[in-house]
Amino acid sequence: MNNKAQSIKYRVTLTALWGFTIIYTISFLAGKQLFPFDKWIGALFKPVYAMMFGG
Amino acid sequence: MIIKKCFFTFLLSVGLLMSGCSGRVELNELLIVSAIGVDIKEDNTAVHFQVVNAGGSAGGQGGAPAGASGGAVYTYSVTGKTVYEAVEKASTILPRKLLFSHVTCIVVGEEYARQKGIDGLFDFLERNHGIRDSMLMLVAKESTAKNILTIYTPIFKNPAESLRNRVKQSAAATGVAEGVQEKEVINWIHGQYRDPVIQGVERVEFDNQADDTQNLQNIDANNKTFRITGLAYFKKDKMKGWYNTKQTRGWAIINSRAHEMFILSHKCNHSKGYVGSLIKGIKTDVTPKVHDGQLSYKINVKGKAILQEVTCKINVGSPKELKKIEFQIEEELTKELTSVIDKAQSKKLDVFGFGKLLYDNHPEMWRKYKKDWAEHFSDANVKTTVNITLETVGARVESIHEQ
Amino acid sequence: MTHPFFKRKRHISQKETSRSEEKLPVSADIHIDLAKIKELLGNSIDVKVIEFLHAPVKFAVCYIEGMVNKQQIELSIFEPIKRWQQTDCKKKPEELIHQLETAAPLYTYRHFDEITAAVLKGHAAIFVDRVDAVYCLAIEMWQARGVEEPQSQTMVRGPREGFVETLQTNTTLIRRRINTPSLRFNLSEVGKITKTTVLIAYLDGIVDQDVLTEVKERLKNINTDKVFESGMIEELIDENGYSPFPVFQSSERPDVAAAALTEGKVVIMFEGTPFVLITPTTFISFFQAAEDYYHHFDLSTFIRLIRILSFIISISLPAAFIAFTTFHHELIPTSLLVSLGAQREGVPFPAFVEALVMETIFEVLREAGIRMPRPIGSAVSIVGAIVIGESAVAAGLVSPAVVIVVSLTAISSFVSPYYGFSGAARLLRFILMVLAATTGIFGMIFFLFGLIIHLCALTSMGKPYFTPLAPFQSGQQKDSILRFPLWWTQTKLYSKWSKKS
Amino acid sequence: MNHNLNHWQLSLIVFSFIMGSSLLMAPNLTSFFSGQDAWISMILAVIIGFLINILWLFLLKRYQFQSIFALNELTAGKIMGTAVNITIVFYALHLAAYVIRNLSNFMIANVIPESNPWTYQIMIILLAVYTTYYGFNNIARVSEFLNPWMFLLFIGSLLLTINKFEFSNLKPVFDQKFVYIAQGAYSTTGFPFIEIILLGSVFVYVKQKEKLTKSYMAGLLWGGAVLIITVIAVVGVQGDYMVKRQSYPTYELMRNISVVSILERIEVLITVVWIFGILVKVVVCLFAAVSGLKHISGHTSMRVFLLPCAILIWSMANHIHENMMEFTDFVGQNWTMWWFTLYAVIVIFLIAGIMRGKDKQAGT
Known part of the structure; x- marks a missing residue:
């Protein structure tokens, strides 16, 4: 797939994407939550929600 | 590219294999449950599954291989603390997997309804994805669910189906069209602050022989059939008593459940005999009113009557007489209405959804009354007006008795 | 990485092979x-x-x-x-x-x-x-079959003439139907050994130039030794190699070919076969028989709907049966479920195997029916009737419902006016059955969406295959699923109608 | 890869996107807070969604409907723009994961409980990859063909429930406090009316740009109208109490259908409509993600990114939440704000860009 000469930007993006995908998938298959996005997002917006609707 | 293609093919096959036909059940690995019965048994719940024996039910079909015979249905009884425990226990005595999606009705024994209350049933019934909320609920009058479910009925090989049809058929007599469905009961108890009612069912003549297939050979049908009776009324989820037929009809009219209804008027122009008629297109309109803190309801019933039978001397041809008949029917209906309202108010059970009605129209008043609604309900002033027009006298004008 | 899933690389023309015979001049002796x-x-x-x-x-x-x-x-x-x-x-x-x-x-x-x-x-x-x-x-003359009624595309009303193996006769048959000077037959030759004559017929001025150049281009790029039938060319110049759906209409009816020409399509004709190829084709054109235009419009429309229905049945009925009886018992009415259950009592195989076996037996019978020598015909049909009939049921191998399902499917697959098209349904049926047996109705939905995606991605000579349904062409709806009356489009009423829209 | 689509196809895509997964979720989400006034919540959500999208389209129009990825780089500078673009890609993948999780949740809870959720996830992702592979034009055509049928199917099945409809279930009107109505509207605003900004990556391929705003808004309003009708029908037939009790009230609504004995138990039809909506939604997300990645990487084709994105979506769908209730809770509380943040960031950059006269540079 990568046999064509590509720019560095393309390689970096693709490698990063694959890297993240693999890490995330492994963490999923291993049952370890390395990226608890929902917790982070929740922590960010819980106060806002509580402010709007009073918890 | 080839790698990618292979990968997707791999994924697809993994997906298919993983499903591994899970959730797949062949028809001959299934027991179709047609009705569920619930009884109390020493403080535990006895659950009866009436299952269809496909071979026996569809007997006589050319394709059915030989050997498929026996009764059309069988009833298994299991006891457990909850319904689910019973279902779980049943798996040890049942030859096949239970299929709940064709359950047509659930019959509750009177004892169970009075002592345990029906609330314990709902959670399992609702959580199970197969069971439909729209199945009928029935209470076995002065009997157990088992008695109702262990009966072979003629005409219909499947008693549950026969039960459902009976509910439909009896609509004109009891007024309760389409019976009472499970989800209605749930909604009444929990959603609308209302006391539910459930139709009753009883065996016409109790005869142990009816449990036997052989009995189907007997031409006498009365000893192997059910009767749909009046409504059982509940306080929240506990059963409290029975309405008689008259009150049941009153309930049906107030709740706009009656589509058609038979009426037999007793007074017949001072002479002996009766006038029977069928009432169609019954429309009921209930409006709550709050005046000076006094709650009152106005029930307005409209309908059209068709003359069915006249066994006394009236001149059916004269419009004046017809007006009289109309008046008599109205009186009969009013009696039925007041009878049920009186009973409900004396027991302080809002079986009509008057509370919800008040909430719909005057939510602020409802909040005020909500706390001790039972009291307010029994104090409410209920007025009924019935307006019936005699539409047609049927296929004959004069009655024999006139000559 | 530029070629899609179900598209293979177009043939890249190889260097013209130099002719083996030298250019020997004729001597005077x-x-x-x-x-x-x-x-x-x-x-x-x-x-x-x-x-x-x-x-x-x-x-x-x-x-x-x-x-x-x-x-x-x-x-x-x-x-x-x-x-x-x-x-x-x-x-x-x-x-x-x-x-x-x-x-x-x-x-x-x-x-x-x-x-x-x-x-x-x-x-x-x-x-x-x-x-x-x-x-x-040029005084060539050889033994040729006379013009006869076409065998593969029969009809009740309409011309009884069919193409024959001789190109000359075929061009005449078309010429006789289109008396316009703009009718062109372009000659080219395919096959290094066979040197089969191929004619590209089109109406100058009406034909889509893109399609014409595309056809010529692809014919030129063919690199093969032999061509005996239009089917071989069809596969060689097809851009969607892996799709089961034919993207060429092959017909042995001159009236169909003539009608296609007047619609601006290109007809490819071959020496040695009565089948001509019509391109570009759309999905819906496989539901349109020539006869549709010879009958009254209401009947034709109805029959077209029947054809579409039977196409759907022939793809999905066995699968639906499997999905319903093994996954979605709640969708079957109770009494039907009981009677299906009764039929299945004692049947040893799962519904999927049952249906699969019956479908395979049917395909075997069908193939035998086509290949066998005529005199044995009755024997095969007798055996066939026994195999997929009462006896299999009586022996307790299959349930009667499966027999009904399989025979209905089989009958439905014969309805399409184009034989090649029903082949797609026959193949897809098995895939759908597997999906239905593993994931029930969801598998069928998955398949349906996949099928629509596939059809929308298909092209025929660079033109979208699924048009006029998607992309939707309101102007062409007059003759797609429904056939509107001819007087709507081809009389004065039409101008009024088109002005309005 | 052909990405072009016309304005009619855009309308239908927007319609499917809006109707998509919200069809089964909206009644529960709104009714959970606002009871029988759920439909007012829904109307409110549609109005807010309408305003949000009008502003969005107005801003994009100033920039001649360039791709949002290009615009971010234009307005926010190279580095910030790339950061925002990466965020958008993440949002898109995240949304796709949620939608897919939603589907498998539904299948497990209501249709075939014994089966494995992975099957459904893999299948729908495969479909999405398959159609995205051919470019956006493919899904546009697919939705052009299927949408009318889906619409008919849905409206038809709604009509079949009409005999069970009772107005008293919708009464009393406006009884709930406004806070609750707003709370009901809150969840349904983000889902789906802000999510749809992902379609900003498609606008550049729309053929008739002058008709874009009108058809986009038409699609949005139609989708909104269908949602409102759904909420009214669901609450009107079943009563708000039952709606709150059920996980997928629209599906339960269809279980009520019984017209003639053959037209019973046809609730599975609604699954077809719903899965189609989900497919469109996943495809839009996937397309936004891969075209974002294409833009970031400066590569010519977006196909390279399909496979990693598909795997990531799948693992995210399974991994992000442990169970169904956590999922529902999260969507109910944080989803709208989470998406509104992205919307606000892009919009602020766009407005700032207009002030700095950047819109004149776009498209030239």
Whole structure:
């Protein structure tokens, strides 16, 4: 797939994407939550929600 | 590219294999449950599954291989603390997997309804994805669910189906069209602050022989059939008593459940005999009113009557007489209405959804009354007006008795 | 990485292979020439060389037995030349050829490769001594089937003529239907060995130029030794190699071909087969029989809907049966479920295996029905009726419902007016059955969406295959799923209608 | 890869996107807070969604409907723009994961409980990859063909429930406090009316740009109208109490259908409509993600990114939440704000860009 000469930007993006995908998938298959996005997002917006609707 | 293609093919096959036909059940690995019965048994719940024996039910079909015979249905009884425990226990005595999606009705024994209350049933019934909320609920009058479910009925090989049809058929007599469905009961108890009612069912003549297939050979049908009776009324989820037929009809009219209804008027122009008629297109309109803190309801019933039978001397041809008949029917209906309202108010059970009605129209008043609604309900002033027009006298004008 | 899932690389034209025969010029000596031509044609017994080496002007005629009109050789070549040879005046060899009494076209060739090609096509080559050219007279005639009723596309009302294997007859059949000077037949040749003549027919001015150039381009790029039937070409110039759906309409009806031409399509015709290819094609055109236009519009529309329905049935009925009886018991009415259950009592196999076996048996029977020698026909049908009939049920191998499902499916698959199209349904049916057996109705939904995606991605000669449904062309709806009355579109009413929209 | 689509196809895509997964979720989400006034919540959500999208389209129009990825780089500078673009890609993948999780949740809870959720996830992702592979034009055509059928199917099945409809279930009107109504509207605003900004990556391929705003808004309003009708029908037939009790009330609604004995138990039909909506939604997300990645990487084709994105979506769908209730809770509380943040960031950059006269540079 990568046999064509590509720019560095393309390689970096693709490698990063694959890297993240693999890490995330492994963490999923291993049952370890390395990226608890929902917790982070929740922590960010819980106060806002509580402010709007009073918890 | 080839790698990618292979990968997707791999994924697809993994997906298919993983499903591994899970959730797949062949028809001959299934027991179709047609009705569920619930009884109390020493403080535990006895659950009866009436299952269809496909071979026996569809007997006589050319394709059915030989050997498929026996009764059309069988009833298994299991006891457990909850319904689910019973279902779980049943798996040890049942030859096949239970299929709940064709359950047509659930019959509750009177004892169970009075002592345990029906609330314990709902959670399992609702959580199970197969069971439909729209199945009928029935209470076995002065009997157990088992008695109702262990009966072979003629005409219909499947008693549950026969039960459902009976509910439909009896609509004109009891007024309760389409019976009472499970989800209605749930909604009444929990959603609308209302006391539910459930139709009753009883065996016409109790005869142990009816449990036997052989009995189907007997031409006498009365000893192997059910009767749909009046409504059982509940306080929240506990059963409290029975309405008689008259009150049941009153309930049906107030709740706009009656589509058609038979009426037999007793007074017949001072002479002996009766006038029977069928009432169609019954429309009921209930409006709550709050005046000076006094709650009152106005029930307005409209309908059209068709003359069915006249066994006394009236001149059916004269419009004046017809007006009289109309008046008599109205009186009969009013009696039925007041009878049920009186009973409900004396027991302080809002079986009509008057509370919800008040909430719909005057939510602020409802909040005020909500706390001790039972009291307010029994104090409410209920007025009924019935307006019936005699539409047609049927296929004959004069009655024999006139000559 | 630029080629899609179900698209393979178009054939890249390889270098023109140089012709093996050298460009041998014809010499002036008839003996050398005759020896040469005999050598080139390999002294095959059907090559006849009739020599007149003792005549005042030496000449010889070479032709292939059975491909030329012998009577004409006698009357228009030998007779006049003999007469001329017998006259006394001085004869120049160049004049010999002017003695011929024929209307057939006469070609003059100076190289042997041209001459062999002409002889092989059925020309008579006339060698004359002391002339360094060979005259070829196009008096080809061979045994050909007469124009008969088409076998594969029959109809109740409509012309009974079908194409035959002879290209000449076929062009005539089209010409007779389209009397316009803009009808063009473009010649090209396919196959390094067979050198099959291929005609590209189109109506100049109406035809879509993109499609025409595309067709020519692809025909040119074919790199094959042999072509015997239009099906082979179809596969060679098809851009969606892995799709089960045909993107060419093959027809043996001249009226269908003529109608396609007038719609601006390109018709590809072949020597040696009665089937012509029509392109570009749309999905919906496989539901449109020529007869639709000969019957009243309401009936035609109804029949088209029936065809679509039966296409859907033939793809999905066994799968739906499997999905419903093994996954979604709640969707079957109770009494039906009970009776299906009763039928299945004692059947040892899962519904999927049952259906699969019956479908396979049916496919076997169908194939046997086509291939077997005619006299055995009744035997096969008797056995077939027993196998997929009562006996299988009575033996407790399958349930009666499956027999009904399979036979309904089978009947439905015969409805499509184009045989090749029902093949797609036959193949997809099995895939769908597997999906239904593993994931129930969800598998079927998955398949349906996948199928629509596939159809939307297909192209026929670069034109979208699923049009006018998607992309939606409101103008073409008049003749897609429904057939609107002809007077809506082809009379004055139409102008009113089109103005409004 | 052909990405072009016309304005009619855009309308249908927007319609499917809006109707998509919200069809089964909206009644529960709104009714959970606002009871029988759920439909007012829904109307409110549609109005807010309408305003949000009008502003969005107005801003994009100033920039001649360039791709949002290009615009971010234009307005926010190279580095910030790339950061925002990466965020958008993440949002898109995240949304796709949620939608897919939603599907498998539904299948497990209501249709075939014994089966494995992975099957459904893999299948729908495969479909999405398959159609995205051919370019956006493919899904546009697919939705052009299927949408009318889906619409008919849905409206038809709604009509079949009409005999069970009772107005008293919708009464009393406006009884709930406004806070609750707003709370009901809150969840349904983000889902789906802000999510749809992902379609900003498609606008550049729309053929008739002058008709874009109108058809986009038409699609949005139609989708909104269908959602409102759904909420009214669901609450009107079943009563708000039952709606709150059920996980997928629209599906339960269809279980009520019984017209003639053959037209019973046809609730599975609604699954077809719903899965189609989900497919469109996943495809839009996937397309936004891969075209974002294409833009970031400066590569010519977006196909290279399909496979990693598909795997990531799948693992995210399974991994991000442990169970169904956590999922529902998260969507109910944080989803709208989470998406509104992205919307606000892009919009602020766009407005700032207009102030700095950047819109004149776009498209030239």
